[in-house]
Amino acid sequence: MNVKKVFTGFVILMAVILVASFSLLISPPETVDVVIIGAGASGMAAAIEANGFGHKVVILEKMPYVGGNTLRATAGINGLNTPQQSAFNIEDDETLFKQDIFESGHDSNNEVMIDLMVKESAQAISWLTLQGVDLQDVGILAGHSVARTHRPSGGKPVGRAVVEALYAKLIELDIDLRTEHKAIEIVLDTAGAVSGVKIEDKSGKVYHINTRNVIIATGGFGGSPETFVYYNQKLKGYATTNSPSATxxxxxxxxxxxxxxxxxxxxxxxxxxxxxxxxxxxxALRGNGGILVNNSGMRFADEMKNRDVLSADLLAQDNKEVYLIFNEEIRRSLAASDDYIDMNIVIEGDDLSTLATRLRIDQLQLEATIMAYNSYVENGFDEAFNRKSLKYTLEQGPYYAVAVVPAVHYCMGGILIDSHARVIDDTGNPITGLYASGEATGGIHGLNRLGGNSLLDAIVFGRIAGRNIK
Ligand SMILES: Cc1cc2nc3c(=O)[nH]c(=O)nc-3n(C[C@H](O)[C@H](O)[C@H](O)COP(=O)(O)OP(=O)(O)OC[C@H]3O[C@@H](n4cnc5c(N)ncnc54)[C@H](O)[C@@H]3O)c2cc1C
Structure with missing residues (x-):
């Protein structure tokens, strides 16, 4: 062994360690005005808003890409009394919108937050439009009395449009976005106020940012079966619609x-x-005229009932076998349906008898069901289930069917916030400097969220958090 070489190597190593330790000592810890945890709709909206108020922002995203569950949103975002509603001559009002929300939530919603969300809904739509999101189409979803769900022209999926536009804005504004950086701890000072965040980067290195404001926008836990079953044992064995990021x-x-x-x-x-x-x-596919039939070829419910009620109706069918049926006219009215066809999850038939054979259901019964439904649309009254939204008949083929089951979709529970998006502690007081928004928060939607209200909630309260930080 060459003793001299070993000694020289040792001296060099010690020098490197010394220099590194010294530079750590002299380089001040990073300090910013706000750290936002999560780059979905809510986190990105908060970041853009905070940046607009002149704050220095860091937005963390644990995944290699932004968007979370937002990226998967398809149907749209609700807005009241928007220019888009006026263009379609849709008459709507605050009382009606709230009535739909409370009916869906079984009257257990947070009234103050709902009031604020509804009042700010038109502004949320115009703000998104200003960021470059096309929200020109308006459709009706289950549980709504009128069409108020805004989405891109031609019925394209809304989530992608929102994420692309907000991400482009973050880049344009040069906001410090750190993907594959996961927040692992929120640090409070001795007075109980926010003082920083501990972060793990993709190499596993843990570092700290000093900040007096943190906005939690991590989304929900619907992507983690272990967690949703922990909070609701009835959901054992359920599939989920959520992104793997929703843990x-x-x-x-x-x-x-x-x-x-x-x-x-x-x-x-x-x-x-x-x-x-x-x-x-x-x-939106049911909103535009799709119907549900069971394996006897019969409708079994008003397809536009609230999600919780319709899920229970569906689970009560023989072998839980149910098909969502639509035709060419409906397909053309909603660009999102082409994605399902491209994914090969749609069974097609030029006419009803071919479709029935492919679904292995009674052809005569399916034809009778569709004929009866067409007559309800023509007369404007659903004699079987009193469905209110009767948009298109299913007169003309080709016909399409998708086998469907209920799956875990949205977490109504989460962090309690107030109308300033401040996080509330167990004594009922806000924690200084701690904010939350989007699906990570709870109590707003009650027992059952109305479709199209989650993106609305994420944008409204994300923006409120972004502009309220001190
Ligand atoms: C299939 C599907 C369709 C939907 N369709 C609609 C619809 O049409 N209309 C509607 O209103 N709602 C819809 N929803 C619900 C809605 O999309 C979500 O509730 C909403 O987008 C949540 O936004 P968010 O910003 O709170 O969370 P997300 O969009 O989930 O974003 C949270 C982000 O935080 C990141 N994150 C989590 N933990 C950390 C951490 N520790 N550190 C750093 N980053 C972290 C995640 O990776 C994620 O990117 C749909 C949901 C799904 C799953």
Whole structure:
């Protein structure tokens, strides 16, 4: 062994360690005005808003890409009294919108927050439009009295449009977005106010940012079967529509902070999720005229009932076998349906007898069901189930069918916030500097969220959090 070489190597190593330790000592820890945890709709809206108020922002995203569950949203975002509604001559008002929300939520919604969300809904739509999101089409979803769900022209999926536009804005504004950086701890000072965040980067290195404001926008926990079954045992064995990013990180992040978590057991199932790949079949497809039949070829419910009620009706059918049926006219009215055809989850038939054979259901019964439904549309009254939204007849083929089951979809529970998006502790007081928004929060939607209100909630309260930080 060459002793001299070993000694020289040792000296060099020690010098490197010394220099590194010294530079650590002299380089001040990074300090910003706000750290936002999660780059879905809510986190990105908060970041853009905070940046607009002149704050120095860092937005963390644990995945290699932005978007979370937002990226999967298809049907649209609700807005009241928008220019788009006027263009379609849709008459709507605050009382009616709230009535639909409370009926869906079984009157257990947070009234103050709903009032604020409804009042700010038109502004949320115009703000998104200003960021470059096309929201020119307006459709009706289950549980709504009128069409108020805004989406891109031709009925294209809304989530992609929102994520692309907000992400482009983050880049344009040069906001510090760090993908594959996961928040692992929110640090409070001795007075109980936010003082920083501990972060793990993709190499596993843990570092700290000093900040007096943190916005938790991590989304929900519907992508983690272990977590949703922990909070609601009835959901054991259910598939999920959620992104793998929706693992409920907010739960561990606030565990030591005496934060109030509310309504954690209220977890919404969506009735129409493809049995193949767990792909959600948007409510907009029923809104535009799709119907549900069981394996006897019969309708069994008003297809536009609220999600919780319709999920239960569907599970009561023989072998839980149900098909969502639509035709060419409906397909053309909603661009999102082409995605399902491209994914090969749709069974097609030029006419009803071919479709029935392919579905292995009684042809005569299916034809009788469709004929009766067509007559309801023509007369404007559904004699069987009193469905209110009767848009297109199913007169002309080709026909399409997707086998569907309910799957876990949305977490109504989460962090309790107030109307300033401040996080509330278990004594009922806000924690200084701690904010939350989007699906990580709870209590707003009650027992069952109305479709199209989650993106609305994410944008409204994300923006409120972004502009309220001190
Ligand atoms: C299939 C599907 C369709 C839907 N369709 C609609 C619809 O049409 N209309 C509607 O209103 N709602 C819809 N929803 C619900 C809606 O999309 C979501 O509730 C909403 O987008 C949530 O937004 P968010 O910003 O709160 O969370 P997300 O969009 O889920 O974003 C949270 C982000 O935080 C990141 N994150 C999590 N933990 C950490 C951490 N520790 N550190 C750093 N980053 C972290 C995640 O990776 C994720 O990117 C749908 C949901 C699904 C699953």
């Amino acid at each position: 409920g990180d907010f739960i561990t992040l606030v565990e030591q902070l005496n934060v109030q978590l509310v309504d954690m057991g209220y977890i919404q199932t969506h009735p129409t999720v493809s049995t193949d790949y767990g792909m959600l079949i948007t409510e």
